[in-house]
Each structure stands twice: as structure tokens, then as C-alpha cells.
Amino acid sequence: MIATLGEIVVEIIAETPGVGFRAPQALVGPFPSGAPAIFIDQVARLGQPAGIIGCVGDDDFGRLNIDRLRADGVDVSAIEIVADHPTGSAFVRYREDGTRDFVFNIRHSAAGRTRITEAGRIVLAASRHLHVMGSSLFSPALIAAAQQAVAQVKAAGGSISFDPNLRREMLSSPDxxxxxxxxxxxxDLFLPSGAELTVMTEAKDETAAIREILGLGVGAVVVKRGAGGASYHDPAQTLHMAAFDAEEIDPTGAGDCFGATFVTCRLQGRGIADSLRFANASGARAVSVRGPMQGASSFAELEAIIGRAA
Incomplete structure (x- = not known):
């Protein structure tokens, strides 16, 4: 099993491009979302045992997420339902240049109550790999839960992947x-996107940042570059893989699907090049569908994308 923990939210998308939400406008949604939830849904869609630890409100937004994750094969037994906090939400509007403005209600939502329950310990005990998202580290309680989960999985001989998934709206969070x-x-595996490499190090350029990160004992670094493809680095080798052509409709969740596919492929014994190829195909399909979790793919769908490009 692959496990993750953190925010489970709904996403609501502005239908027209522009800057922010300072005027009434048409919206579409709610879509099931949250970076860890997108990641683990993609894992399950690939047929890999998958479980998530999280918290939702006793409301339709929470039920929407649980129903979607369960239908796709995720173990939802460690999703706690709380009656006194609503399910978190994220409103997103795309600018003309493709950047995004967010309004988050996560820190004070049910997601902020996430903890390691007995059900969560059972999921972690069954897992050989844990994935952590930086976006989930928005409160001392969530940080403690992530550290507890990492310690349990590592003590049992499992591996850890980490995606910083930085959001400028959340960087004011303490610690x-x-x-x-x-x-x-x-x-063991670090999955940054572009500039996240240098934010997480003292280095001034990418080459020095990768060298610094590997020097910490991290086994491998995979840099997500969107339309620029992806690069794999470990102490012995570097490999770049070009992206697949895709019509970009909604890039939210593409990096989560990429990471989930790469991790799953490696745990299933696929080589580095094959894993990058499938991960790039996963990202390409994710951006071509509106809704952050709507573009999660099966291996058959990814093989079709790879086959068309051959």
C-alpha cells in the first residue's frame, strides 16, 4: 500500500480568466480535491493499494470526496468525519498567462483537525511507502501528524516521498x-516543481541545488517541468524525459498525478525511464481535463497517450 495524509477539500473554479475574486462571476464545481487526495486517487486508479489519512466535515463536500476516493479504490477508513468543522474549500481563478489566484478555507476547516487515529495507524502499518505534500504542513498539528507518520513508516522499513507543493498563500504558516x-x-524521493528546488536549498542554481539535496542523503530528485518534461537525478545518473503534447484546460492536480504515477511505477518495479514516461503521460492527461481530480488515469489511458506519440 501507498499512503498519504493531509487536506481533503473541494475546489470551485471561476469560469472566466482574470485576476482574483473581487467581483461576482460564474463558477463551476465543486470538484473533489486536495493535493494528497489527488495524489492517492491517481495511485488507486493505477491499481495500486492506496490509503489516505484526513478529515472532512459532516457535509456534502466531505461526502463528495469520500465517495469519489472509495469508488476509485482508495482505502478511506482513516478519513475522520467531524461535525463541528466544514470540509475545506479552495476557489481558483486562472489568469491569462496561466498563473492562478487561490482563496483557501483549509486551515480552519475540518482538514485542520487531521490527526493520526487508530484507523490511521492501521493504514500506515499496511503501507510500504508514504507520500507527504508540503501544502499539508499548514499547522503545528498537521506537522506533528506528518512527522509521526514518517517515523512509523520508516521504522517499518518503508520509503518516503516528499513534494513541497508550495503555495504562496500558505507560506505564512508557523514553522x-x-x-x-x-x-x-x-x-527518499524529492519531487519539486521548477523554482521549488532553490527555495528549499541555499543554492543559487539548479545544478548546485540538486547536488546539495543529494548530499543530504536523499536517494533521488525528480524535477517536474510541466510542458518542459521532467528530469531525474540520483548520485549516479541524470535523465531528462520530454513532455507529451496536451491541450491545457486545467493544470491543477497535474503535478500530483505525475508524482503518484512515478512513485507507483517505481514501486511496481518499472525502470526510471519507463516511470518518467508514464508520469509525463499522467501529467499531460491531467491538464487536459477540467477539475483537479478528473484527469486521474488508468494505465490503459496512459499507454494510449504514449502509443499515439510513438
């Missing part, structure tokens, strides 16, 4: 960067 630095030192 978040310190927690990220701690997780970076603990992980």
Missing part, C-alpha cells in the same frame, strides 16, 4: 519551512 526542511532530510 512550515522548518518542517519542509526536516521532511526533505527524511525523504
Amino acid at each position: 512550515m519551512l522548518d518542517a519542509m526542511a526536516s521532511l526533505l532530510r527524511a525523504c
Whole structure:
């Protein structure tokens, strides 16, 4: 089993491009979302045992997420339902240049109550790999839960992957960067996107940043570059894989699907090049569908994308 923990939210998307939410406008949603939830849904869609530890409200937004995750094969036994906090939400609007503005209600939602329950310990005990998202480290309680989960999985001989998934709207959270630095030192696989490499190090350029991260004992670094493809680095080799062509409709969740596919492929014994190829195909399909979890793919769908490009 692959496990993750953290925010389970709904996402609501502005239908027209622009800057922010300072005027009434048409919206579409709610879509099941949350970076850890997207990641683990993609894992399950690939047929890999998958479980998530999280918290939702006793409301339709929470039920929407649980129903979707369960239908796709995720173990939802460690999702706690709380009656006194609503399910978290994220409103997103795309700018003309493709960047995004978010309004989050996560820190004070049910997601902020996430903890390791007995059900969560059972899921972790069954897992040989744990994935942690930096976006989930938005409170001292979540940081403690992530550290507890990492310790349990590592003590049992499992591996850890870490995606910093930085959101400027959340970087004011107390101790978040310190927690990220701690997780970076603990992980076996680091999955940053572009500039996240240098944010997490003292280095001024990518080459030096990768050298610094590998010097911490991290086994491998995979840099997600969107339309620029992806690069794999370990102490012995570097490999770049070009992206697949895709019509970009909604990039939210593409990096989560990429990471989930790469991790799953490696745990299933696929080689590095094959794993990058499937991960790039997963990202390409994810951006071509509106809704952050709507583009999660099966291996058959990824093989079709790879086959068309051959």
C-alpha cells in the first residue's frame, strides 16, 4: 500500500480568466480535491493499494470526496468525519498567462483537525511507502501528524516521498519551512516543481541545488517541468524525459498525478525511464481535463497517450 495524509477539500473554479475574486462571476464545481487526495486517487486508479489519512466535515463536500476516493479504490477508513468543522474549500481563478489566484478555507476547516487515529495507524502499518505534500504542513498539528507518520513508516522499513507543493498563500504558516526542511532530510524521493528546488536549498542554481539535496542523503530528485518534461537525478545518473503534447484546460492536480504515477511505477518495479514516461503521460492527461481530480488515469489511458506519440 501507498499512503498519504493531509487536506481533503473541494475546489470551485471561476469560469472566466482574470485576476482574483473581487467581483461576482460564474463558477463551476465543486470538484473533489486536495493535493494528497489527488495524489492517492491517481495511485488507486493505477491499481495500486492506496490509503489516505484526513478529515472532512459532516457535509456534502466531505461526502463528495469520500465517495469519489472509495469508488476509485482508495482505502478511506482513516478519513475522520467531524461535525463541528466544514470540509475545506479552495476557489481558483486562472489568469491569462496561466498563473492562478487561490482563496483557501483549509486551515480552519475540518482538514485542520487531521490527526493520526487508530484507523490511521492501521493504514500506515499496511503501507510500504508514504507520500507527504508540503501544502499539508499548514499547522503545528498537521506537522506533528506528518512527522509521526514518517517515523512509523520508516521504522517499518518503508520509503518516503516528499513534494513541497508550495503555495504562496500558505507560506505564512508557523514553522512550515522548518518542517519542509526536516521532511526533505527524511525523504527518499524529492519531487519539486521548477523554482521549488532553490527555495528549499541555499543554492543559487539548479545544478548546485540538486547536488546539495543529494548530499543530504536523499536517494533521488525528480524535477517536474510541466510542458518542459521532467528530469531525474540520483548520485549516479541524470535523465531528462520530454513532455507529451496536451491541450491545457486545467493544470491543477497535474503535478500530483505525475508524482503518484512515478512513485507507483517505481514501486511496481518499472525502470526510471519507463516511470518518467508514464508520469509525463499522467501529467499531460491531467491538464487536459477540467477539475483537479478528473484527469486521474488508468494505465490503459496512459499507454494510449504514449502509443499515439510513438
